[in-house]
Amino acid sequence: xxxxxxxxxxxxxxxxxxxxxxxxxxxxxxxxxxxxxxxxxxxxxxxxxxxxxxxxxxxxxxxxxxxxxxxxxxxxxxxxxxxxxxxxxxxxxxxxxxxxxxxxxxxxxxxx
Amino acid sequence: xxxxxxxxxxxxxxxxxxxxxxxxxxxxxxxxxxxxxxxxxxxxxxxxxxxxxxxxxxxxxxxxxxxxxxxxxxxxxxxxxxxxxxxxxxxxxxxxxxxxxxxxxxxxxxxxxx
Numbered sequence: 001x002x003x004x005x006x007x008x009x010x011x012x013x014x015x016x017x018x019x020x021x022x023x024x025x026x027x028x029x030x031x032x033x034x035x036x037x038x039x040x041x042x043x044x045x046x047x048x049x050x051x052x053x054x055x056x057x058x059x060x061x062x063x064x065x066x067x068x069x070x071x072x073x074x075x076x077x078x079x080x081x082x083x084x085x086x087x088x089x090x091x092x093x094x095x096x097x098x099x100x101x102x103x104x105x106x107x108x109x110x111x112x
Numbered sequence: 113x114x115x116x117x118x119x120x121x122x123x124x125x126x127x128x129x130x131x132x133x134x135x136x137x138x139x140x141x142x143x144x145x146x147x148x149x150x151x152x153x154x155x156x157x158x159x160x161x162x163x164x165x166x167x168x169x170x171x172x173x174x175x176x177x178x179x180x181x182x183x184x185x186x187x188x189x190x191x192x193x194x195x196x197x198x199x200x201x202x203x204x205x206x207x208x209x210x211x212x213x214x215x216x217x218x219x220x221x222x223x224x225x226x
Contacts, residue, residue: 033213041218042217043156043203045215090155099205100158100161101158103157105155
């Protein structure tokens with residue numbers, strides 16, 4: 001998985017609780033992305049980062065925030081988890097052109 | 113934004129036969145088209161990609177074709193093997209959306225029957 005780890009790999013949480021997912025890369029790539037994967041929707045971009053402290057919204061950003069304080073780490077936070085955020089979350093990284101993206105192993109999140 | 117449609121949603125082929133998966137995109141400004149293979153419980157793996165300045169690209173048993181005029185691109189797998197069984201996703205990148213964000217199709221579940 002191209003030097004990408006995600007933690008935790010599985011999490012069950014209750015509605016209304018905060019959740020933070022971590023993506024860590026060892027490739028020193030500039031771009032990092034968070035996607036969610038749901039049946040019938042493919043993968044949809046939540047947020048992305050184009051450098052340390054440089055982030056922007058994707059297609060489905062409502063209810064999510066991100067932070068990138070170091071090149072190697074990109075955090076995704078659900079401030080108050082809802083059942084609609086039950087999904088599999090994937091981190092991806094890309095080198096200088098931001099086109100060729102490599103994905104991590106994913107985090108399965110269940111909000112009850 | 114970009115809209116990518118992928119067909120079929122499921123595909124079953126006999127081992128040794130060919131498989132073709134088709135995608136269409138809506139924005140003529142899109143210029144990069146990757147294909148990913150996803151096995152159960154794993155992240156998507158890039159298997160081949162094509163840029164808008166070429167019409168076809170091959171890598172062993174896998175090929176991708178692009179028709180910019182019609183705004184569609186296809187994945188061709190020849191001499192299929194059981195290990196080709198997986199979900200395949202196409203995607204398109206529109207440089208006008210920022211950071212070359214990828215827009216994905218909804219996936220095709222390919223089953224290769226031994």
